[in-house]
Every structure is written in C-alpha cells, then in structure tokens.
Amino acid sequence: MNKNKLRCLTTAVTAVLASVCFNAAAADGNEILKSSCASCHNITGPAPTTLKDLWSRKGPDLFYAGNKYRPEWMEAWLHKPTRIRPTGMFYADNLKSGEKYEVVDAAKLAEHPALDKEKAAAVTSELMKLKPHDDLIAKETIEPGTIGLTMGEMVFDKFTGCLACHEIEPGYGGVSGPEVYTAGARLQPAYIASFTRNPQAWDPKTWMPNKHVSDVNIQKIVRYLDALSKEANNAN
Ligand code: HEC
Ligand code: HEC
Structure with a gap:
C-alpha cells in the first residue's frame, strides 16, 4: 500500500471511530426506551383490556408518562430507583403468610435497573x-389550598377507604397499591385527581376501584398527598 492510500484509510477509520464515539456519548432517550425498557413497560399503548394482557404486564404502563409524572422526580428516580410498589407489580405473587397477616417477601423482588445521569435525563x-x-387532564381543576395531615388522613382513610391499599408511611397502610407517601412528589396533581375520580378511564383493568369520590374530597386528597410527601421528604 502506498503512503497516500494509507493516510486516506487512516483518516476514514478515524472518522468512523469518531462518529461511533460521538453517538455513544449523546444518549438517545428513544433508543434506550425501545432497547432497555419496552420489554417490561408498555410505551406505546393502549392499556390492557383483557385479564391475560394485565397479567403479562411486568412493569407499570409508561405510554402516558407525560400526563402522569413530575419530570424532576422521574429523572432523579431513574438514576436512583427506590421501591414504589411494596409487593412489586402483583401483590399476590410476593406475599408470604405471616403470623397474623400476610407480609411482603422482599427477597423475591428484583432491583430496578438504574441509568447514569445523562441517560436518565434523555x-x-x-x-x-x-x-x-x-x-382527561383538561377536565381537572386544582384549587390552591392546604390541609392538615390529621384531617387529610381522615379523608384518605375513614371517608374514602384509600388506606386499605396504599401505605401513607413505610409499613403503615395496605400494600396492594403503590405507596403514596411520595405520590405528591412523583405525580402531577391533575393526574392524582383524575385517577382518583376514575381509575378505569386511565387503565380499564386496574385493580383500583372507582370510589366515586366527591369533588371536594378529591381536592382534599390532592392537598393531603402533597403535604404528606413534603413531610416524608423532611423526614429523610
Ligand atoms: C425487568 C423489568 C423492567 C425493566 C427492564 C425496566 N423496568 Fe421500570 N419498572 C419495573 C417494575 C416492576 C416497576 C415497579 C417498581 C416499583 O413500583 O417498585 C418499574 C417502575 C418504573 C418506573 C416508576 C413508575 C411507577 O409508577 O412506579 C419508571 C419511571 C420506570 N420503571 C422506567 C423504566 C425505564 C425508563 C426503563 C428502561 C431504562 C425501565 N423502567 C426498565 C420493571 C422494569
Ligand atoms: C382495592 C385497592 C385500592 C383502593 C381501595 C384504592 N387504590 Fe389507589 N391504587 C390501587 C392500585 C392497585 C393502584 C396501581 C394501579 C396501577 O398502577 O395499575 C393504585 C393507584 C393509585 C394512584 C396512582 C399511584 C401511582 O403511583 O401510580 C393513586 C394516586 C391512587 N391509587 C389513589 C387512591 C385513592 C385516593 C384512593 C381512595 C379514594 C385509592 N387509591 C383507593 C389500589 C387501590
């Protein structure tokens, strides 16, 4: 090979390498979603409409993530995931018989994959x-206001029966639904209102029942979950 050809080849190889490195550096969020997340999460919709599809769900649906989550929470969580559903996706799978009541078999629960900061942002x-x-979001109006934690707990527990399935602090409350002590930081207020009003409008086969919560109590629940997650945050 003469010198010119060699120089040419070296330049071409360098250019290819540079472009490979460049692509690897700029994290492609869409590509990551398809290659590393879609095996467990529904990112295209629609929601499952049969029990069979429901049971094959490995992680929560993410195809309406933009209507549901607070972006700052999402980015931080993807970098350092914590458990949200005390028993994983299907509580019956991961419960063992306790002495008086069923307890979570934490050993069976897998850790969620974590992303580096750049990928989490992408x-x-x-x-x-x-x-x-x-x-659905457009139907909700969130009125400003505050509520004391004691009053909020009354609404969440006694008036609407939500505590039966949701923990309001670690180890206190039902375990069949996601914990709600970080829900205020995790979820958009209008989503909390809309999902509480009609869970089946979001997810036709969800286990969460429509409790026909009044408008007044929906506002109180949104305020309560906000207050609760601020308290949970202060405690950390
Ligand atoms: C092996 C299956 C699996 C893979 C792969 C996976 N996840 Fe998850 N993901 C889960 C499960 C199960 C949960 C529920 C965890 C919990 O509630 O504690 C979850 C929860 C989440 C949540 C919190 C949502 C919520 O409402 O609980 C987000 C956001 C998320 N995953 C995003 C991703 C992204 C982005 C990827 C790809 C980088 C990914 N996941 C890959 C199984 C998976
Ligand atoms: C019979 C059990 C049950 C009851 C009672 C119940 N929920 Fe749920 N809830 C669930 C389950 C299960 C989910 C998870 C749905 C999913 O991800 O598919 C859920 C999800 C939620 C979410 C979304 C949380 C998230 O991170 O995805 C909110 C908010 C919520 N419930 C609020 C309430 C409120 C408010 C009440 C009372 C009016 C209530 N729930 C009563 C079982 C219940």
Missing part, C-alpha cells in the same frame, strides 16, 4: 412527550 425528556390523555 429518557425523561422522551417519556414526558407521551401525553395521549390530555383530554
């Missing part, structure tokens, strides 16, 4: 674009 910005349910 994936979050992709997920926040997914907003097929703007119509």
Whole structure:
C-alpha cells in the first residue's frame, strides 16, 4: 500500500471511530426506551383490556408518562430507583403468610435497573412527550389550598377507604397499591385527581376501584398527598 492510500484509510477509520464515539456519548432517550425498557413497560399503548394482557404486564404502563409524572422526580428516580410498589407489580405473587397477616417477601423482588445521569435525563425528556390523555387532564381543576395531615388522613382513610391499599408511611397502610407517601412528589396533581375520580378511564383493568369520590374530597386528597410527601421528604 502506498503512503497516500494509507493516510486516506487512516483518516476514514478515524472518522468512523469518531462518529461511533460521538453517538455513544449523546444518549438517545428513544433508543434506550425501545432497547432497555419496552420489554417490561408498555410505551406505546393502549392499556390492557383483557385479564391475560394485565397479567403479562411486568412493569407499570409508561405510554402516558407525560400526563402522569413530575419530570424532576422521574429523572432523579431513574438514576436512583427506590421501591414504589411494596409487593412489586402483583401483590399476590410476593406475599408470604405471616403470623397474623400476610407480609411482603422482599427477597423475591428484583432491583430496578438504574441509568447514569445523562441517560436518565434523555429518557425523561422522551417519556414526558407521551401525553395521549390530555383530554382527561383538561377536565381537572386544582384549587390552591392546604390541609392538615390529621384531617387529610381522615379523608384518605375513614371517608374514602384509600388506606386499605396504599401505605401513607413505610409499613403503615395496605400494600396492594403503590405507596403514596411520595405520590405528591412523583405525580402531577391533575393526574392524582383524575385517577382518583376514575381509575378505569386511565387503565380499564386496574385493580383500583372507582370510589366515586366527591369533588371536594378529591381536592382534599390532592392537598393531603402533597403535604404528606413534603413531610416524608423532611423526614429523610
Ligand atoms: C425487568 C423489568 C423492567 C425493566 C427492564 C425496566 N423496568 Fe421500570 N419498572 C419495573 C417494575 C416492576 C416497576 C415497579 C417498581 C416499583 O413500583 O417498585 C418499574 C417502575 C418504573 C418506573 C416508576 C413508575 C411507577 O409508577 O412506579 C419508571 C419511571 C420506570 N420503571 C422506567 C423504566 C425505564 C425508563 C426503563 C428502561 C431504562 C425501565 N423502567 C426498565 C420493571 C422494569
Ligand atoms: C382495592 C385497592 C385500592 C383502593 C381501595 C384504592 N387504590 Fe389507589 N391504587 C390501587 C392500585 C392497585 C393502584 C396501581 C394501579 C396501577 O398502577 O395499575 C393504585 C393507584 C393509585 C394512584 C396512582 C399511584 C401511582 O403511583 O401510580 C393513586 C394516586 C391512587 N391509587 C389513589 C387512591 C385513592 C385516593 C384512593 C381512595 C379514594 C385509592 N387509591 C383507593 C389500589 C387501590
């Protein structure tokens, strides 16, 4: 090979290498979602409409993530995931008989994969674009206001029966639904209102019943979950 050809070849190889490295450096959120997340999460919709599809669900649906989550929470969580559903996706799978009541078999629960900060940011910005349910969100008006934790707990427990399935602090409350002591930091207020009003409008086969909560109590629940997550945050 003469010198010129060799120089040419070296330049070409360098250019290819540079472009490979460049692509690897700029995290592609959409690509990560498809290759590393779609095996467990529904990122395209629609929600399952049969029990069979429901049972094959391995992680929560993310195809309406932009209507549901707070982006700053999402980005931080993807980098350092913590448990949200005390028993994983299906509580019956991971319960063992305790002495008086069923307890969570934590040994069976897998750790969630974590992303480095750059990938977490790239994936979050992709997920926040997914907003097929703007119509449901538009129906909700969140009125400003505050509520004491004691009053809030009364509404959440005694008036509406939510505590039966949701923990309001670690180890206190039902375990069949996601914990709600970080829900205020995790979820958009209008989503909390809309999902509480009609869970089946979001997820036709969800286990969560429609409790026909009044408008007044929906506002109180949104305020309560906000106050609760601020308290949970202060405690850390
Ligand atoms: C092996 C299956 C699996 C893979 C792969 C996976 N997840 Fe998850 N994911 C889960 C499960 C199960 C949960 C519920 C965890 C919990 O509630 O404690 C979850 C929870 C989440 C949550 C919190 C949502 C909520 O409402 O609880 C987000 C956000 C999330 N995953 C995003 C991702 C992203 C982005 C990827 C790809 C980088 C990914 N996941 C890969 C199984 C998976
Ligand atoms: C019979 C059990 C049950 C009861 C009672 C119940 N929930 Fe749920 N809830 C669930 C389950 C299960 C989910 C998870 C749905 C999913 O991800 O598919 C859920 C999800 C939620 C979410 C979304 C949380 C998230 O991170 O995805 C909110 C908010 C919520 N419930 C609020 C309430 C409120 C408010 C009440 C009382 C009016 C209530 N729930 C009563 C079982 C219940």
